[in-house]
Amino acid sequence: xxxxxxxxxxxxxxxxxxxxxxxxxxxxxxxxxxxxxxxxxxxxxxxxxxxxxxxxxxxxxxxxxxxxxxxxxxxxxxxxxxxxxxxxxxxxxxxxxxxxxxxxxxxxxxxxxxxxxxxxxxxxxxxxxxxxxxxxxxxxxxxxxxxxxxxxxxxxxxxxxxxxxxxxxxxxxxxxxxxxxxxxxxxxxxxxxxxxxxxxxxxxxxxxxxxxxxxxxxxxxxxxxxxxxxxxxxxxxxxxxxxxxxxxxxxxxxxxxxxxxxxxxxxxxxxxxxxxxxxxxxxxxxxxxxxxxxxxxxxxxxxxxxxxxxxxxxxxxxxxxxxxxxxxxxxxxxxxxxxxxxxxxxxxxxxxxxxxxxxxxxxxxxxxxx
Amino acid sequence: xxxxxxxxxxxxxxxxxxxxxxxxxxxxxxxxxxxxxxxxxxxxxxxxxxxxxxxxxxxxxxxxxxxxxxxxxxxxxxxxxxxxxxxxxxxxxxxxxxxxxxxxxxxxxxxxxxxxxxxxxxxxxxxxxxxxxxxxxxxxxxxxxxxxxxxxxxxxxxxxxxxxxxxxxxxxxxxxxxxxxxxxxxxxxxxxxxxxxxxxxxxxxxxxxxxxxxxxxxxxxxxxxxxxxxxxxxxxxxxxxxxxxxxxxxxxxxxxxxxxxxxxxxx
Numbered sequence: 008x009x010x011x012x013x014x015x016x017x018x019x020x021x022x023x024x025x026x027x028x029x030x031x032x033x034x035x036x037x038x039x040x041x042x043x044x045x046x047x048x049x050x051x052x053x054x055x056x057x058x059x060x061x062x063x064x065x066x067x068x069x070x071x072x073x074x075x076x077x078x079x080x081x082x083x084x085x086x087x088x089x090x091x092x093x094x095x096x097x098x099x100x101x102x103x104x105x106x107x108x109x110x111x112x113x114x115x116x117x118x119x120x121x122x123x124x125x126x127x128x129x130x131x132x133x134x135x136x137x138x139x140x141x142x143x144x145x146x147x148x149x150x151x152x153x154x155x156x157x158x159x160x161x162x163x164x165x166x167x168x169x170x171x172x173x174x175x176x177x178x179x180x181x182x183x184x185x186x187x188x189x190x191x192x193x194x195x196x197x198x199x200x201x202x203x204x205x206x207x208x209x210x211x212x213x214x215x216x217x218x219x220x221x222x223x224x225x226x227x228x229x230x231x232x233x234x235x236x237x238x239x240x241x242x243x244x245x246x247x248x249x250x251x252x253x254x255x256x257x258x259x260x261x262x263x264x265x266x267x268x269x270x271x272x273x274x275x276x277x278x279x280x281x282x283x284x285x286x287x288x289x290x291x292x293x294x295x296x297x298x299x300x301x302x303x304x305x306x307x308x309x310x311x312x313x314x315x316x317x318x319x320x321x322x323x324x325x326x327x328x329x330x331x332x333x334x335x336x337x338x339x340x341x342x343x344x345x346x347x348x349x350x351x352x353x354x355x356x357x358x359x360x361x362x363x364x365x366x367x368x369x370x371x372x373x374x375x376x377x
Numbered sequence: 378x379x380x381x382x383x384x385x386x387x388x389x390x391x392x393x394x395x396x397x398x399x400x401x402x403x404x405x406x407x408x409x410x411x412x413x414x415x416x417x418x419x420x421x422x423x424x425x426x427x428x429x430x431x432x433x434x435x436x437x438x439x440x441x442x443x444x445x446x447x448x449x450x451x452x453x454x455x456x457x458x459x460x461x462x463x464x465x466x467x468x469x470x471x472x473x474x475x476x477x478x479x480x481x482x483x484x485x486x487x488x489x490x491x492x493x494x495x496x497x498x499x500x501x502x503x504x505x506x507x508x509x510x511x512x513x514x515x516x517x518x519x520x521x522x523x524x525x526x527x528x529x530x531x532x533x534x535x536x537x538x539x540x541x542x543x544x545x546x547x548x549x550x551x552x553x554x555x556x557x558x559x560x561x562x563x564x565x566x567x568x569x570x571x572x573x574x575x576x577x578x579x580x581x582x583x584x585x586x587x588x589x590x591x592x593x594x595x596x597x598x599x600x601x602x603x604x605x606x607x608x609x610x611x612x613x614x615x616x617x618x619x620x621x622x623x624x625x626x627x628x629x630x631x632x633x634x635x636x637x638x639x640x641x642x643x644x
Binding site for chain 2: 033034035038041042063064065068087090091093094095098099340341342343
């Protein structure tokens with residue numbers, strides 16, 4: 008039955024040539040015919056469809072297009088084919104299906120320019136978003152009854168409590184690695200006792216908070232962006248606005264407050280777990296008893312190291328939450344945008360955290376907390 | 378036009394269909410036959426399983442029990458590997474259009490063509506997509522637009538263009554006129570009827586729109602009490618005297634739809 012589509016071009020003399028089509032003019036078999044017909048040049052008097060067994064819209068389309076291009080009459084069409092041809096006759100689909108693409112030497116400068124202007128727009132956007140949050144905080148201060156305590160507690164649980172196992176495990180392992188690797192190097196100076204200083208100071212000052220911020224950016228910052236972005240797509244946020252609920256107050260502020268506050272606790276928790284990891288290595292690899300290690304920590308780590316960590320933590324939490332919420336609220340259009348914005352939220356949060364960490368390092372050394 | 382060996386045979390045969398969600402049976406021993414070349418309207422209260430029935434027929438929901446034959450293929454069990462061949466012979470328009478949001482309308486229509494005929498020349502495929510879009514009454518510039526740039530009615534037409542991409546014999550429409558303004562809905566009804574006549578389609582149509590039922594449906598099936606309780610033309614259904622059918626067609630909306638149908642016929 009799959010006989011395909013055949014065509015014969017007859018030279019009919021005075022009436023011009025005649026194209027005789029037969030077989031099946033359907034999507035599955037049309038390709039060779041379509042190619043061959045494209046090669047036919049010059050006027051063709053008529054197209055004969057009497058031998059056509061089967062025709063669908065694609066077949067009818069090809070016949071119609073051929074007849075239009077070669078100014079030929081269509082003869083011998085069955086009633087079904089005639090109906091299809093009538094439906095196709097008025098359609099002129101000669102335009103483009105795909106959006107017009109510029110050549111590459113124009114596309115690259117255009118893309119660069121768009122990025123530059125996009126960056127400017129991004130700065131405006133972030134500043135505006137920050138302003139909205141300040142306004143939101145202001146109105147919550149004036150109307151404390153409106154403060155979304157339930158949402159805040161819920162977000163605190165999601166950002167803080169449920170992150171404890173993974174952050175604890177990660178920090179514990181980092182403590183082990185620092186103590187083990189550090190002791191190997193310090194041993195060369197006969198100074199493996201300084202492993203305690205190394206673990207205590209680096210985790211409380213730097214790594215505890217930094218690793219936690221990166222983890223929170225991956226866990227919660229991305230979740231904020233995806234949640235808010237999806238709510239934006241499903242018009243939930245618009246619905247809130249029409250009811251008179253401010254999405255900034257109800258959605259953004261609880262997330263930001265929760266992340267800021269929980270980062271302090273998580274950062275401290277992470278530092279503790281890392282010290283415990285170091286103490287475990289001390290016990291088993293360095294011959295320093297577990298509790299002696301902890302007592303030495305108290306002696307060798309200055310209190311301002313703890314303050315450095317505790318001051319940085321809320322700032323990092325704020326940045327992670329701001330990036331997540333900002334990118335979430337910027338979503339519009341389609342579901343691909345949610346993924347793109349989620350990625351941007353995590354990347355920009357981690358980048359900003361590391362840049363700020365460098366500034367903090369210089370700042371605290373300058374004020375004598377080195 | 379399409380001389381298939383199973384001409385004259387019913388296009389969809391559902392026998393003893395049982396669908397369960399947990400302990401709750403949506404369908405219990407449901408039977409339904411759809412004849413070739415008809416527009417069958419499917420009505421029923423909300424939550425009676427109209428969409429579930431459609432999903433079962435197109436193979437998105439595997440039933441707990443029962444037999445479903447579509448275009449002569451048994452979709453449950455032994456013939457399952459022929460699924461793909463059958464799938465190219467039907468088109469589905471989902472309620473919201475279900476267009477792929479990251480592709481333009483034209484590219485959306487190209488997706489099924491590319492899937493089933495990967496060897497087709499891309500330029501020719503794009504041309505096919507273009508005339509399919511225009512066949513559904515969309516303006517030419519809609520081809521390059523993304524679904525998010527279209528209105529609800531245009532999305533439905535674009536979804537219909539994608540459903541028609543492979544010249545199906547069978548078309549499933551899930552509430553095609555829901556959410557359209559009355560003018561748009563009437564136009565969409567007319568378009569469905571025209572395409573059905575031109576392309577020789579069989580149409581399975583879920584709707585709540587009484588005007589659609591009166592204007593374009595050859596027969597109407599009523600789903601209630603987990604079964605199809607009646608199938609027939611609207612006068613035949615009303616003659617059964619079932620209280621739900623009575624209320625449905627003789628309620629204020631049913632009567633006004635009937636009246637406007639009669640007015641339309643006189644004019």
